[in-house]
Amino acid sequence: MKPITFSKNVFIPVTNVCRNRCAYCGFRREVGDAESFLMTEDDVVSILRAGVLAGCTEALFTFGEYPEEDPVFLERLEKIGFSSLSEYVARLSDLALEIGILPHTNGGVLSFDDLKRLAPKNASMGLMLETTANISAHRNCPGKDPAVRLEMIKNAGILQIPLTTGLLIGIGESRADRVDSIQKIAALHERYGHIQEVILQNYSPKPNLAKDAARKLGLCPPSREEMIDTILMSRQILPADVAVQVAPNLIPPLDLIRYGVSDLGGISPVTIDYINPEAAWPKIDELRTTLRSGGYEFKERLPIHPDFVLKGRSGKETKPLVAELADENGYRKTKTI
Numbered sequence: 001m002k003p004i005t006f007s008k009n010v011f012i013p014v015t016n017v018c019r020n021r022c023a024y025c026g027f028r029r030e031v032g033d034a035e036s037f038l039m040t041e042d043d044v045v046s047i048l049r050a051g052v053l054a055g056c057t058e059a060l061f062t063f064g065e066y067p068e069e070d071p072v073f074l075e076r077l078e079k080i081g082f083s084s085l086s087e088y089v090a091r092l093s094d095l096a097l098e099i100g101i102l103p104h105t106n107g108g109v110l111s112f113d114d115l116k117r118l119a120p121k122n123a124s125m126g127l128m129l130e131t132t133a134n135i136s137a138h139r140n141c142p143g144k145d146p147a148v149r150l151e152m153i154k155n156a157g158i159l160q161i162p163l164t165t166g167l168l169i170g171i172g173e174s175r176a177d178r179v180d181s182i183q184k185i186a187a188l189h190e191r192y193g194h195i196q197e198v199i200l201q202n203y204s205p206k207p208n209l210a211k212d213a214a215r216k217l218g219l220c221p222p223s224r225e226e227m228i229d230t231i232l233m234s235r236q237i238l239p240a241d242v243a244v245q246v247a248p249n250l251i252p253p254l255d256l257i258r259y260g261v262s263d264l265g266g267i268s269p270v271t272i273d274y275i276n277p278e279a280a281w282p283k284i285d286e287l288r289t290t291l292r293s294g295g296y297e298f299k300e301r302l303p304i305h306p307d308f309v310l311k312g313r314s315g316k317e318t319k320p321l322v323a324e325l326a327d328e329n330g331y332r333k334t335k336t337i
């Protein structure tokens with residue numbers, strides 16, 4: 001049986017300013033808010049270095065979508081010498097590669113040109129489809145229009161970028177919507193062969209939205225049964241070479257494996273999950289022991305999945321580092337010192 005995989009990462013929340021306003025999000029801040037930020041190069045470099053020291057191979061650049069649509073943010077960005085966020089993330093990716101850690105960027109929707117700029121510097125990239133349904137929680141979110149998201153997933157296919165996508169479960173979508181979303185991902189993968197994994201992420205409520213307001217918007221954390229149903233359905237529809245992932249800080253993963261989960265995503269020994277800050281990372285050694293008790297092997301991969309490593313599909317400029325970090329089967333090389 002194939003091992004259950006994960007990657008060791010550091011989370012770099014480049015900025016929490018965002019043009020969207022998803023009702024389920026606890027991460028976003030208004031540009032004028034005292035808690036809004038744009039990380040400096042120095043901030044980023046110290047996290048990247050700490051990551052390499054802790055043996056991490058993935059720099060997860062996650063941030064608000066096109067924050068520079070706000071002129072006040074654009075001014076902040078220009079002050080540090082960049083005219084777009086993707087230019088800045090390209091610079092941060094160069095730094096990551098110099099320091100010895102592989103970029104995996106998930107900053108929401110990116111234009112074809114921005115994708116093209118970042119693709120060579122990223123081992124793999126990410127964009128959650130979330131859902132193909134038109135839901136209340138996505139009111140005032142131009143970047144969460146399903147057509148816009150599907151277009152970027154298609155563009156990543158045209159550019160042959162190994163892509164992580166997925167669904168957010170419990171945001172007002174029906175079971176039929178989940179089926180439709182997975183079918184659309186499967187169809188794009190059948191055409192371009194670029195989807196490395198599908199995350200089935202359970203919505204987890206955030207303190208900035210009152211419970212009754214959340215309910216009115218259709219937000220409702222899924223039950224374990226619903227998650228199992230979604231895993232089974234996804235596994236049935238998706239081609240076998242696409243991994244199904246759940247987040248082990250949001251749901252206990254052990255008994256989900258028999259239904260088709262084969263990957264536990266990025267786990268960090270260094271940084272918190274900035275999107276779900278209330279959910280601490282399980283210890284990797286403890287997870288390994290738990291999985292072993294169920295008869296499963298727990299194996300470290302890079303941000304790019306083993307099959308894609310073997311096919312030489314990571315971004316052009318990342319190839320020397322991928323070759324250094326991967327073993328002959330495309331997994332993380334085990335250290336021999």
Ligand SMILES: O=c1nc2n(C[C@H](O)[C@H](O)[C@H](O)CO)c3cc(O)ccc3cc-2c(=O)[nH]1
Nearest residue numbers: 007060106125126127164265266273275303
């Ligand atoms: O720590 C997190 N990592 C998230 N990751 C990281 C993910 O676990 C790993 O980076 C990938 O499996 C690649 O190794 C995402 C990556 C994507 O491409 C798209 C969405 C997510 C969502 C999260 C998330 O909510 N929290």
Ligand SMILES: C[C@H]1O[C@@H](n2cnc3c(N)ncnc32)[C@H](O)[C@@H]1O
Nearest residue numbers: 024025128168201202203204205275
């Ligand atoms: C990076 C990804 O994090 C997910 N995300 C955003 N908010 C939440 C939440 N409250 N609970 C779980 N996942 C969330 C979205 O799917 C986004 O695309």
Ligand code: SF4
Nearest residue numbers: 018020021022025028
């Ligand atoms: S989930 Fe992403 S796109 Fe939505 S508001 Fe939060 S940061 Fe913006």
